[in-house]
Amino acid sequence: MRLIDLRSDTVTQPTPAMRRAMAEAVVGDDVFGEDPTVNRLQEMAAAMMGKEAALLVTSGTQGNLVSILAHCGRGDEAIVGDLSHTYLYEQGGMASLGGVHPRVLPNSPDGTLDLxxxxxxxxxxxxxxxxxxxxxxxxxxxxxxxxxxSTEYIRAATDLAHRYGLKVHMDGARIFNAAIALGVDVKELVAPVDSVTFCLSKGLSAPVGSVVCGSREFIEEARRARKVLGGGMRQAGIIAAAGIVALTEMVERLADDHANARRLAEGLAQIDGYAIDVERVYTNIVYFDVVNGYTAQEIVDRAREAGVLVLPVGPYRIRAVTHYGIEATDIEEALDVFEQAVKG
Ligand SMILES: Cc1ncc(COP(=O)(O)O)c(C=O)c1O
Structure with missing residues (x-):
């Protein structure tokens, strides 16, 4: 049975072009700065983000951590949202490995922090x-x-932080989804911030890797932090080659994922037994609630038996994420499965 895997955009498979690029990549020792493919990816990423320099890292988690370590010393404080990935899902690395104290503020439902x-x-x-x-x-x-x-919010938040001498890091794991959804150049979204991490391995479908971008000085600090975390990867051009394809060929198509997410949400809204606020579907992530007595886990199990994978994220809440490899027809099939799953 072919699975329709909506658990995350991290389950994406590399494209045929990525596999070819990986096989043919010219590589060198990146810890010596001698991998031409890594260097090309980093130059490309820096140019796309409008920053001076960039650094390939193993993951989004590592990108955020090296950025925090580059900006902060032990005993410094970082202001984070209570629903942020950095705070919730990165093992508290800023505290356990960096001695950085998180100051946690409530996120609004639109992802902002009240300024x-x-x-x-x-x-x-x-x-x-x-x-x-x-x-x-x-x-x-x-x-x-x-x-x-939005650009306006990012600018206002950054102006405020800078006024008090704080730096701003953006966890832009899905920054290209933001740029596509807002219809702006990604450069505009990251222009005000001091550093940004974005992921190659989510909607952009590369198998591994994230990139940190910022000033040359910041990237040199981040490179030191990456080394101590074991992220000096030698012939990493094999990975970077797929990342170059991701940045060249996979950005514009994120709009398809957003359209599929919206269709999924609209379909779910028509099914008795689910509650969803369609207004809160902005990009490729769909959250919906089971409201007829079943638990999220029960629906997830039933859907899995019928070949559709989603994640329970609360007792009654489910998350579905669209991505490369999920077609409009898969969404219709998933909706049929969800409809069956919630019937008594
Ligand atoms: C917003 C956000 N930041 C960071 C990460 C971490 O990325 P990785 O899984 O590559 O460590 C994720 C992963 O899902 C994420 O959603």
């Missing part, structure tokens, strides 16, 4: 307090319905 609360959370210089050093934004926001942060 008055951010301003109030920034510490004055006082011997009792850690030093506020960093503000972390997430774009698109995974747990907040895949919402994209």
């Amino acid at each position: 008055a609360q951010v301003e109030a959370a920034i510490r004055p210089d006082n011997v009792h307090f850690p030093r506020s050093r960093l503000l972390i934004l997430e774009n698109t926001h995974n747990r907040c319905y895949g919402a994209p942060l």
Whole structure:
């Protein structure tokens, strides 16, 4: 049985063009800075983001951590959202490995942090307090319905942080989804921030890797942090080759994923037994609730038996994510499966 796997956009398979590029990649020792394919990917990524330099890392988690380590020292404080990936799903690496203290503020459902609360959370210089050093934004926001942060919000948040001497890091794991959804150049979204991590291995479908971008000085610090975390990867051009294909061929098609997510949401809204706020489907992530007495796990199990995979993310809440490899016809099939699954 062919599975329709909507658990995450991380399950994407590399494209045939990626496999060819990987097989043919010219490689060298990247810890010596001698892998031409890694260097090309990094130059390309920096240019796309409008930053001076870029660094290939193993994962989004590593990208966020090396960025935090580059911006902060032990005992410094980073302001993060309570629903952010960095705070929820990265093992508290900033604290356990970096000695960085997270200052947690509530995320609004659209992924933003209230800027008055951010301003109030920034510490004055006082011997009792850690030093506020960093503000972390997430774009698109995974747990907040895949919402994209607007250019205006990013600029306002960054202006505020900079006014108080804080740096701003953007967890842009899905920054290209944000750019496509908002219809803006990705450069515009990241222009105000000091650093950004984006993932090659989610909607862009590369098998491995993320890229951190920022100033040359910041990237040199991030490179040191990557090394101590074991992320110096030698002939990493094999991976970078797929990343180059991802950036050249896989960005514009994210619009198809967004259209499929919207169709899925609209279909779910028509089925008795589910509740969904279609207005809160912004990109490729769909959250919906089971409201007829079944638990999320029961629906997930039933759907799996019928060949559709989704993730339970709460007692009654399910997440579905669209991506490369999921076609419009798969969405119709998934809707049939969800309809059957919720029937008594
Ligand atoms: C918003 C966000 N940031 C960071 C990550 C971490 O990426 P990785 O799984 O490559 O470590 C994820 C992964 O799903 C994510 O959704």
